[in-house]
Amino acid sequence: MASVRSNNSTESLKRNFSDDNRESDALFAKKQKLAPHRKSLPIATVENQLVQEVWKHDTLIIVGETGGGKTTQLPQFLYNAGFCGNGRLIGITQPSCVAAVNVSKRVAEECGVKLGETVGYSIRFENVTSSSTRIKYMTDGFLLREAISDPSLSRYSVIIVDEAHERTVETDVLLGVLKNVQRSRSESVKLKLIIMSASLDARIFSEYFGGARAVHIQGRQFPVDKFYTYHLPKAYLHASLITLFQIHLEEEAGDILVFLTGKEEIEFVERLVKEKLKQLPENSQKLVAVPLFSSLPSEQQTQAFTPACPGFRKVILATKIAETSVTIPGIKYVIDPGFAKVHFYNPNTGLEPLIAVPISKAQALQRSGRAGRERPGKCFRLYPENEFWKLEDSTKPDIKRCDLSNAILQLKALGVHDITRFDFIEKPTGESIIKSLEQLTLLGALGDDRKLSDPVGRQMARLPLPPIYSKALIKASELNCLEEMLITVAMLSAGSMFFTPREKLDEARTARKRFENPEGDHLTLINVYRASDQFLENRSGLSRENHEEKFQKWCKKYFIDSCSLRRAREIHSQIHEGVEQMGLSFASCGDNMFQFRRCLAASFFLKVALKQSDGQYRFLTYDPANELVVQIHPSSVLFGKKPECIVFNELVETNDQKFICNTTRIDYSWSTELAPPRLKKVWERHKLPWISNCR
DNA sequence: GAGCACTGC
Numbered sequence: 001m002a003s004v005r006s007n008n009s010t011e012s013l014k015r016n017f018s019d020d021n022r023e024s025d026a027l028f029a030k031k032q033k034l035a036p037h038r039k040s041l042p043i044a045t046v047e048n049q050l051v052q053e054v055w056k057h058d059t060l061i062i063v064g065e066t067g068g069g070k071t072t073q074l075p076q077f078l079y080n081a082g083f084c085g086n087g088r089l090i091g092i093t094q095p096s097c098v099a100a101v102n103v104s105k106r107v108a109e110e111c112g113v114k115l116g117e118t119v120g121y122s123i124r125f126e127n128v129t130s131s132s133t134r135i136k137y138m139t140d141g142f143l144l145r146e147a148i149s150d151p152s153l154s155r156y157s158v159i160i161v162d163e164a165h166e167r168t169v170e171t172d173v174l175l176g177v178l179k180n181v182q183r184s185r186s187e188s189v190k191l192k193l194i195i196m197s198a199s200l201d202a203r204i205f206s207e208y209f210g211g212a213r214a215v216h217i218q219g220r221q222f223p224v225d226k227f228y229t230y231h232l233p234k235a236y237l238h239a240s241l242i243t244l245f246q247i248h249l250e251e252e253a254g255d256i257l258v259f260l261t262g263k264e265e266i267e268f269v270e271r272l273v274k275e276k277l278k279q280l281p282e283n284s285q286k287l288v289a290v291p292l293f294s295s296l297p298s299e300q301q302t303q304a305f306t307p308a309c310p311g312f313r314k315v316i317l318a319t320k321i322a323e324t325s326v327t328i329p330g331i332k333y334v335i336d337p338g339f340a341k342v343h344f345y346n347p348n349t350g351l352e353p354l355i356a357v358p359i360s361k362a363q364a365l366q367r368s369g370r371a372g373r374e375r376p377g378k379c380f381r382l383y384p385e386n387e388f389w390k391l392e393d394s395t396k397p398d399i400k401r402c403d404l405s406n407a408i409l410q411l412k413a414l415g416v417h418d419i420t421r422f423d424f425i426e427k428p429t430g431e432s433i434i435k436s437l438e439q440l441t442l443l444g445a446l447g448d449d450r451k452l453s454d455p456v457g458r459q460m461a462r463l464p465l466p467p468i469y470s471k472a473l474i475k476a477s478e479l480n481c482l483e484e485m486l487i488t489v490a491m492l493s494a495g496s497m498f499f500t501p502r503e504k505l506d507e508a509r510t511a512r513k514r515f516e517n518p519e520g521d522h523l524t525l526i527n528v529y530r531a532s533d534q535f536l537e538n539r540s541g542l543s544r545e546n547h548e549e550k551f552q553k554w555c556k557k558y559f560i561d562s563c564s565l566r567r568a569r570e571i572h573s574q575i576h577e578g579v580e581q582m583g584l585s586f587a588s589c590g591d592n593m594f595q596f597r598r599c600l601a602a603s604f605f606l607k608v609a610l611k612q613s614d615g616q617y618r619f620l621t622y623d624p625a626n627e628l629v630v631q632i633h634p635s636s637v638l639f640g641k642k643p644e645c646i647v648f649n650e651l652v653e654t655n656d657q658k659f660i661c662n663t664t665r666i667d668y669s670w671s672t673e674l675a676p677p678r679l680k681k682v683w684e685r686h687k688l689p690w691i692s693n694c695r
Numbered sequence: 696g697a698g699c700a701c702t703g704c
Contacts, residue, residue, distance in 0.1 A: 095703080295699075323701090464704035574704090
């Protein structure tokens with residue numbers, strides 16, 4: 001037995017050895033092939049100056065347009081210049097996973113190393129690093145999490161915050177945290193900080209870091225001619241349509257990118273393009289319209305990236321996903337009506353309605369730049385030039401528009417007690433800070449002294465979930481239904497589970513019936529998850545590709561979005577690990593869904609709606625002055641059923657109507673029984689009629 | 696009986 005084993009291992013050793021040789025040859029060949037391209041990048045000519053700047057200054061701001069090579073080259077320059085002494089790391093943050101993964105792959109190739117060795121990346125569900133990693137790409141959110149367990153970020157000698165102009169909540173919080181870390185580190189282990197931004201306005205970053213040195217790096221961008229309309233069009237969708245046909249009929253070959261605000265507009269314009277095309281002479285019909293938005297199933301998204309058939313012109317109708325998140329090859333023309341949908345947080349109601357608003361100058365510039373990636377291009381702005389000058393210089397940062405409870409919970413866990421005195425690059429409004437603190441206090445994450453509570457607050461900060469979901473898990477472990485709540489929370493955080501094609505409405509509804517629970521959507525989601533469990537268990541013997549294919553087929557059959565369900569399963573396993581480490585009691589309530597619904601009432605007391613005499617619902621907030629009238633969304637299993645009292649998780653606002661989604665029936669007496677005492681006091685003080693009803 | 700921009704842990 002032993003000899004067989006040793007033979008095997010010798011064999012595999014030999015095989016690995018020759019594989020390794022082949023592999024390193026291939027890596028080297030790739031590196032050699034990429035070397036000329038690296039040398040041709042604008043940044044290559046200033047390598048020495050840049051390295052000197054970093055030696056001289058603890059904080060450096062680097063401004064440069066895309067295509068200059070700063071994201072891929074600077075970390076390599078610093079590595080070669082010896083910034084990784086004593087095994088320390090160069091960390092580079094990106095605002096998205098896709099960016100972190102792609103850039104690190106590229107850099108590993110350029111260095112001629114296997115990904116995960118000297119060059120690696122860390123994102124939510126993947127850690128491709130090892131003890132030999134020195135250049136580490138990651139999302140800004142990932143580094144923030146790392147700071148909770150290592151507040152001085154002691155493993156890093158340099159941290160580069162890339163794409164800082166995007167100003168996500170994570171970037172803004174991270175900048176403040178890094179500023180504190182830099183101050184607190186001793187002279188011998190100074191942290192070098194580099195902020196990279198595409199915006200023309202480096203001043204805000206420079207001022208924030210005490211007048212830090214800013215340098216500019218040449219980008220690589222072809223010129224884009226900009227055209228404006230004489231008047232502001234009354235209907236920009238029609239203006240877009242006219243412009244795109246003008247380009248199609250009069251301009252030379254090259255694809256067109258149109259920026260619209262959402263799915264509805266995109267589908268509307270797509271239909272119109274198809275209708276108009278039929279009216280054109282046959283030789284002018286070689287135009288194909290392709291939609292692109294994030295909730296579009298991924299196999300349809302790939303259409304936007306594949307070239308059109310020979311002789312055809314492609315027009316991509318996209319949301320602002322095409323501004324930064326993805327780059328589409330072949331674009332020569334951009335049509336920009338100048339609008340985008342953004343959330344505006346209302347601290348009074350705790351809601352974040354989506355509203356279409358004019359974009360900023362920086363955004364308009366970013367959009368036109370999409371036409372000049374490969375050759376000179378043209379951008380048609382569907383407004384007069386004087387309107388352009390009236391636009392805001394840059395887009396309002398997320399931190400001024402979003403619910404801050406999660407960010408504040410993170411800061412508390414990092415030891416920042418007085419949030420109002422935290423050195424933000426731009427301060428959120430006092431009102432939104434106060435509302436978030438109130439919400440966290442109601443959830444039990446903060447005590448009356450507004451300090452992080454132990455263990456509840458600490459546990460909530462550890463879980464990678466919105467605070468309200470973390471709270472639900474803790475509550476569920478007390479009420480013996482954590483298994484069910486974990487599935488619910490994973491499903492709710494993965495995004496919309498069902499998709500309904502316009503042309504197959506009835507079919508989709510019938511398919512969904514199989515999972516429906518008449519008590520509500522939360523229970524229905526649990527059924528979907530468990531059905532997928534069962535399906536996958538029965539096919540555990542299949543190969544991976546086969547497995548994936550069968551899974552997608554199964555999802556399609558029931559009109560389930562396979563990406564969302566896959567994501568829910570990933571979140572589930574990550575959180576499962578987290579709650580186990582915390583020692584929460586992992587029990588199932590079995591068939592006793594009564595108990596689970598009580599737990600929903602005990603967890604989502606900030607999301608309760610009560611039926612009024614006219615059949616509409618009142619959303620009860622902790623500030624009854626801000627109560628809203630809402631309706632159950634037609635996609636909910638409770639639509640048309642009108643139960644007395646419900647909990648919900650989402651509120652969508654459309655022209656004047658407010659719909660609640662993901663609803664489940666509860667007993668209204670449970671709310672008064674199970675809500676936190678301080679909330680009950682507020683409700684009682686305002687003499688809510690339903691409180692007296694149940695007495 | 697309607698229809699949610701984009702990210703992230």
